[in-house]
Amino acid sequence: MVRLVDLVRLLNGDPSGDLNTPIYGAASLADATGGDITFAAEAKYFEQVQATQAAAIIVPRDFPELKIPAIRVSAPRLAWAKVLEVFAPEECIPLGIHQTAWVGADTLMGKDVSVQAHAYIGERVKLGDRVVVHPGAYIGDDVEIGADTVIYANVVIRERVRIGCRCILHPGVVLGSDGFGFVTTSQGHYKVPHIGTVLVEDDVEIGANTTVDRGTTGVTRIGRGTKIDNLVQVGHNVQIGCNCLIVAFVGIAGSSVLQDGVTMAGQSGVAGHLTIGENSVVMSRGLVAGDMPARSVVSGFPARPHTENMRILAEERRLPVLRKTVNAMQKQLDKALTDSENTASDVRQLEERLASLERAIDRKGNLAGREGI
């Protein structure tokens, strides 16, 4: 339990209501009960805020007035993350090497390392201070892992992979599997050995069951601060820059480059040997099939500027109407052509009649100076 005042100090926020309000937990607007604190990131949630059972709330500084105790902050989402840290259930990390773990020869371990049940550590592995290796994880020979990195259960890190500090590898992640490289011959697909490795820089998070292949030669690199979701595939020799966000089911084919700050939304992809410029965004399902300049925002198949793609999608939706329009126009056009022909024919007849009339009158010799009119 904390008091509201403790959170006010933590968040450097602007309080209203009873500073002594006891807070026992954190929950969403809908789920919060009695002793919970909750949060609303934007004014549009005002209705739900009125209905919440929470004891207190975190809101943006310009949020309308509230009946319950509140903390007004400049960055409510960031404040909420910090409140969740306060209420996160304490984890009990057993220090040392579990009796059922296996640790190979010549391994170097930092202070307060945790190697848990059935974990496997190969030979010549280096684990930094406070590294946690959860049960069933596999760390191959010559792997290096920086301080404060957490390896969850059943992760597989193959030989020679290097991982930075403060990384989080969620359960089932595979780092350093062979790339998908073959030379097709008349005898079948000849395997290209993958003698490179994977380099994961500091502060990277990789989601459950995501796979990262090692380089054919050289490294597959995941840059500092990049966050990868579950079930993502990173091909051999891919170079991902810093602070990228890669969402579930993204496939990045071999040797492609994501510069810093690129976002790839769910189920999107990029073909091989391409470059996506910094701070670009590939929307959901976008399939990048050519190089993209910095700050591109693309979607569709193949990916094109998002606004252009939206226009094309809108036109697609209107295709049945367009076809009707064209069909109707065809009918009008046919009518116009028929009418025009009929009219032309009428005109020809008139001309004949007129010419006949002119000749008739001319022939009578009754008219004079007609050309001069």
Add this chain to the structure above:
Amino acid sequence: MVRLVDLVRLLNGDPSGDLNTPIYGAASLADATGGDITFAAEAKYFEQVQATQAAAIIVPRDFPELKIPAIRVSAPRLAWAKVLEVFAPEECIPLGIHQTAWVGADTLMGKDVSVQAHAYIGERVKLGDRVVVHPGAYIGDDVEIGADTVIYANVVIRERVRIGCRCILHPGVVLGSDGFGFVTTSQGHYKVPHIGTVLVEDDVEIGANTTVDRGTTGVTRIGRGTKIDNLVQVGHNVQIGCNCLIVAFVGIAGSSVLQDGVTMAGQSGVAGHLTIGENSVVMSRGLVAGDMPARSVVSGFPARPHTENMRILAEERRLPVLRKTVNAMQKQLDKALTDSENTASDVRQLEERLASLERAIDRKGNLAGREGI
């Protein structure tokens, strides 16, 4: 070995042929040999049925007459599932805790539990009667698992997750990994702690290497009787109702709601914070980008009513023809405009000639009462 009569009784079916026919196994129409029983779900398989080597067959009640012994039933697919149960190879489940398994303190185990080799059970875990934990599976602290649930090899269930009775978690499933939640600041992506959990209700089946993230706060819920295929991603705080069917490579983004009976076909997806109404169907590759009412049937990107999408796809296929039509129309139109101009010009000339003629006649003074005609 069973006799045909045994299966007739099991299925409450209508037999024809020798009731004493011995049945040694079950196989498909094409694969069945000597002692096998096979099945045909519909009359359209009649040709293959004629060619089968099977000793007997299960068919719908209205199937044409057959030469081999048969059992006619109202629901042949369900009958077939029950026959397969009869011929399923017996599994030998070793009861008790394997000598290489690790079980934490204060764990509560029901009757006839099986905890197999290298399995890891955390502290304060509750396992119901007859729960089976296959080799290498990881069950975190404070997890609760209901009776008769089967956890296959190398599954990872993180702390505090709750699972109902009669569930099946296939190999490599990850339940309770952190959701993909970050607050982007000028210093990088700040991790949002995920202090919630996952709730899997009774009779749920989850396919190999599927991942289900825990709630930020509260739970990610998978409702009773829902079946999930391999390699599916369920985001944090997703709420899946009862009896849903979710096929491989489906991605369900954070906080979305699938009401009861929703089907999501292969490689489809739903964006975050949306609701799909009960008994809706998202066809293969459909990407749901807005709320959907109950009993929707949608497909496409973004997902729209399936019939509309089919019409749009058909129009897309006809686009090259449409363009040709439009180009031809443009030519016709150009011609029509030219013709029309020419005709108008002809008409103007005629008018001039006519006017001249009228004036000429008028000027002669030969006409009388012309206005009166």
Add this chain to the structure above:
Amino acid sequence: MVRLVDLVRLLNGDPSGDLNTPIYGAASLADATGGDITFAAEAKYFEQVQATQAAAIIVPRDFPELKIPAIRVSAPRLAWAKVLEVFAPEECIPLGIHQTAWVGADTLMGKDVSVQAHAYIGERVKLGDRVVVHPGAYIGDDVEIGADTVIYANVVIRERVRIGCRCILHPGVVLGSDGFGFVTTSQGHYKVPHIGTVLVEDDVEIGANTTVDRGTTGVTRIGRGTKIDNLVQVGHNVQIGCNCLIVAFVGIAGSSVLQDGVTMAGQSGVAGHLTIGENSVVMSRGLVAGDMPARSVVSGFPARPHTENMRILAEERRLPVLRKTVNAMQKQLDKALTDSENTASDVRQLEERLASLERAIDRKGNLAGREGI
């Protein structure tokens, strides 16, 4: 270290430069330094070749003249694969059964088998000569694995699966999980037992975290020499022929058939119960929704001949322009119709005036033989 001459002999190539050049490693054009050999598969890399720091290079026979020692070969990619084999770091495979591994009764092991830490081998398993089972892998009862096959860490192979010789299963692969088969009844989805198995033939490679379901009855088959990438889903009773290539995120639904030599590119898929003819190619994201003849090359949703799909995609991109064209045509058409009506009206007036004139003249009796003109 090797000498250039050693590689010349290995590759049966045509050398230039100092045959005694020492080679210490292999690296890409961009990464190669001092003692490395590198390679250029095509003449288009000539610029990068000029800039490389490599000590020597492998190039096609017709490559332009070079300053550094070179080996000219007919198949540079294949040569490169063989060079990488030379420089692959030596792997140390511990023979025998690790003290923490578990091996069930009645298992038959060939010569020089390696069963590593925390591996699990069920009962009646057969492992061929030199099979390697890495840490944490699970091999179920009655599984058979051919000589020289490598099973990486945390792979799960369920009971009765059969695997050929020289296969490679990357970390996290799941073979033999139940297929996604249910009979929907008023009480919910009734599970169809999967009593079949999986057959993996010789020389197959399967990527990390890929899943292959067992047959309902009979087998799910992966043919000799087929290579499968990471995170692929192969449904129950799928039949994959020989020498296929299946890239990441491909989904192959139940009972579909890929004949020999089929390539499925990334994120593509095939619906159930279909056949893709031999040597066909499904391009990235293609979704096969009908049978495909041999040597098809298809893309799109639903998949159609690639050239047709490219034309349709091109038309889609031009839709906004097409709409503008149609809108402009509509205006022109409206104008044409109005003009045509006006002209027709003018013609009618002229006709009246002309008729009046004709009548007037007629009535005067001044004309003779008019019809004869």
